[in-house]
Amino acid sequence: MLSTSSPPISSSSILTISWRHTCSAWATDHVALTLAGLVTWITVYVALVFSPGFYMDLIHLVMDLAGLPGVRLMLTLVGIAALCVIAAMLSRLPAMNWLR
16 A cells, blocks of 8 residues: 655755755845855856866866866855855846746
């Protein structure tokens, strides 16, 4: 017999949801700082990904500095936060009312 109850939510997922909500709420309240942070993130991201050791292989990109394991993880986590912030900023626009 199949169970119809949903699996329990872990404490780590609750913390992640809470952190994303807090980050998005702060971003919508502080627009100028958010835009400055996004420009800084884009600049650092492009500088690390397209550093002098970067080249295109036939199948994939070969990154110099951004290919290092710790740097790649950091860029991924900050990129996820940036996507949440961008979505929160876009949700304030009148043209995005259809998403709510």
